[in-house]
Amino acid sequence: MTEQVLVVGGGVIGCAIARELAPEYDVTVLEKDGIGHGASGRAAGLVTIATAYAGHDRIVDHALESFHAFDGNYGFRFHDxxxxxxxxxxxxxxxxxxxxxxxxxxxxxxxxxxxxxxxxxxxxxxxxxxxxxxTGWVVPSEFTEAVRRSATDRGAAFETGVEVTDLAVNGRTVTAVETDVDTREPDRVVLAGGWQSPALVDGLVDLPVxxxxxxxxxxxxxxxxxxxxxxxxxxxxxxxxxxxxxxxxxxxxxxxxxxxxxxxxxxxxxxxxxxxxxxxxxxxxxxxxxxxxxxxxxxxxTPDTYPIIDVPPEGPENLIVATGFHGRGIMSAFTAGAAVRGLLTGESPVPTAPFRLDRFDSRSTDFEFISVSA
Ligand SMILES: Cc1cc2nc3c(=O)[nH]c(=O)nc-3n(C[C@H](O)[C@H](O)[C@H](O)COP(=O)(O)OP(=O)(O)OC[C@H]3O[C@@H](n4cnc5c(N)ncnc54)[C@H](O)[C@@H]3O)c2cc1C
CATH class of the missing domain: 3.30.9.10 (D-Amino Acid Oxidase, subunit A, domain 2)
Known part of the structure; x- marks a missing residue:
């Protein structure tokens, strides 16, 4: 049977993950508000991926190839x-x-x-x-909506106005996802709730976000x-x-x-x-x-400006976290999709090591902000 993946959060990251997983998994995205109504709809849309991921050629190449390949789809335009x-x-x-x-x-x-x-x-x-x-730029709301439409065409389901309120955990497994309307029992959960992600796993995983x-x-x-x-x-x-x-x-x-x-x-x-x-x-x-x-x-x-895209080592084994995009979530959306798919299948076109949670010695949220406006 096809594995059921529940994605929490319908920002550009949740949409891109759903798009990437939809061909192989039974994907549902739950969004408490509207698609792209969080940071994703308020971004400037700069795609300065070459400097943001300097030294990570596969990430840069994959992102730029993905933006160019998606150009012209669902009304989306990538501006070099x-x-x-x-x-x-x-x-x-x-x-x-x-x-x-x-x-x-x-x-x-x-x-x-x-x-x-x-x-x-x-x-x-x-x-x-x-x-x-x-480098280049996109219109963030247009991009997010195009990614959502592409994910939908690939089979992902999106439900808006549904808030995930709790994760029920037994041993090392998320057994149920509580929402404000019902209870779901997916095989896997991907937490892509933007800056609000840490609150949902409070007590399970500490995230320095x-x-x-x-x-x-x-x-x-x-x-x-x-x-x-x-x-x-x-x-x-x-x-x-x-x-x-x-x-x-x-x-x-x-x-x-x-x-x-x-x-x-x-x-x-x-x-x-x-x-x-x-x-x-x-x-x-x-x-x-x-x-x-x-x-x-x-x-x-995050303390080092890179996102956390990982199965947190101390958390449930069927929980993936994708958060902390630190002003780069628009440009990193295809990267996040590829990295999550890589965590699930073991095959990723991008390295996932830069996004591991255990790169941080401390999980404290009391860190200085590093600007990434370059
Ligand atoms: C002013 C500004 C300028 C920016 N400029 C750029 C830029 O030029 N280039 C760039 O790459 N990035 C930029 N960014 C950063 C970028 O917008 C973010 O990194 C990116 O949008 C993060 O996407 P996300 O999906 O993780 O979060 P979000 O877009 O915030 O989406 C998270 C979603 O999860 C939902 N959610 C949270 N908790 C729950 C729950 N419990 N149940 C259900 N739903 C839940 C929220 O409602 C939200 O819709 C900018 C950001 C801002 C604010």
């Missing part, structure tokens, strides 16, 4: 776009090129005179910039900015990407919220003002600059 890094106090950019190359990342130093010719719309700093290829809050602001100008590349201002720690409508989406400004469940869904006024002030540092012609919209969301951070 170069990504720039502006100068900062991290040291000379020329020196950083070598450091990136040692990690297998193809970075190139572009002096200001060449840079201005390439991107006349940019306010290129005197020190030039670093240029990375193998801490909710953090982060923000985006979209600004427009009289000029069309859709040809502006993606980029990062390291010192103020602000990233940006173009949009299809010719505006610029800028993000950053992270904090650990006291009450993540009730954290503001709008960006802070101080952050918005900071972005408006920074805008002329990115775009040369800011005539008619105007605020379009802004928002904020909560994601799960």
């Amino acid at each position: 776009a170069e990504s720039l890094e502006f100068p900062s106090e991290r040291g000379p950019l020329q020196q950083q090129v070598e450091e990136h190359r040692e990690q297998g990342v193809a970075a190139e130093y572009v002096p200001a005179e060449d840079a201005t010719a390439q991107y006349p719309m940019l306010n290129v700093p005197e020190g030039g910039y670093l240029r990375f290829d193998r 801490r909710p953090y809050w982060t923000q985006c602001v979209e600004l427009g100008a009289d000029v069309d900015l859709s040809d502006v590349p993606m980029g990062w201002l390291p010192d103020p720690d602000v990233y940006w990407r173009p949009t299809r409508s010719g505006t610029l989406l800028l993000g950053g400004g992270s904090a650990f919220p006291d009450d993540p469940a009730h954290a503001p869904t709008d960006e802070a006024a101080a952050f918005r003002n900071r972005i408006v002030d920074l805008f002329p540092h990115v775009v040369d012609d800011t005539s008619g600059a105007h605020y379009v919209q802004g928002w904020a969301g909560v994601d799960g951070a």
Whole structure:
């Protein structure tokens, strides 16, 4: 009989796992709210996988191949776009090129005179910039919905408005999944509940995942900015990407919220003002600059910025955890799907070792936040 897999959480991670498993397993996704209504619907959509997983070539290659292969399906588009890094106090950019190359990342130093010719719309700093290829962006809500539709076509079932309230465990096995409406008895459970995952396994498994809050602001100008590349201002720690409508989406400004469940869904006024002030540092012609919209969301951070995708060694043997995507869940969705399938079948196109829970000496959630805006 086909094994029944119950996925908790209908964010991009739960959807991607369901899509990957659906051909071989009987998959049901339970989502307490709506599909993609958590962090996945609030992300900026940068796919800077080449730098995020520097040194993990198979992860980078698999992710980019997957995005390109999925482009054009279910209304989804993957936008290839170069990504720039502006100068900062991290040291000379020329020196950083070598450091990136040692990690297998193809970075190139572009002096200001060449840079201005390439991107006349940019306010290129005197020190030039670093240029990375193998990067791009997606519209996160469009991507999540496309992955859900693809998973559905492959046979996965999605139920929204159903909250998983408890896991019943006997020995080393999850025997039942309690929801606010009924009880399920799947063969396996995949916990993909975003930053809320640790609470559901409290007492079973300690996860070093801490909710953090982060923000985006979209600004427009009289000029069309859709040809502006993606980029990062390291010192103020602000990233940006173009949009299809010719505006610029800028993000950053992270904090650990006291009450993540009730954290503001709008960006802070101080952050918005900071972005408006920074805008002329990115775009040369800011005539008619105007605020379009802004928002904020909560994601799960880990101490080393990599997610946890594992069967926790001390937990039930039929429980897989996929959480702590630390600002990279959109770009890591195909990776997560492949890694979970690998844990179930023993065959994975990506290494699963970087995602093991036992890489952490401590399970404490009292750790400093590492920004991953690069
Ligand atoms: C402002 C912002 C900008 C970002 N920018 C980027 C970016 O540019 N690139 C990138 O790759 N990533 C980015 N991220 C990060 C990315 O959004 C997340 O890493 C990713 O969405 C995590 O997906 P997830 O499925 O794990 O979590 P979520 O999308 O939060 O989904 C988890 C789901 O589980 C559900 N759930 C939780 N508990 C239960 C339960 N008990 N029962 C049933 N359902 C449950 C929740 O309702 C939720 O829908 C950004 C995030 C934010 C907030």
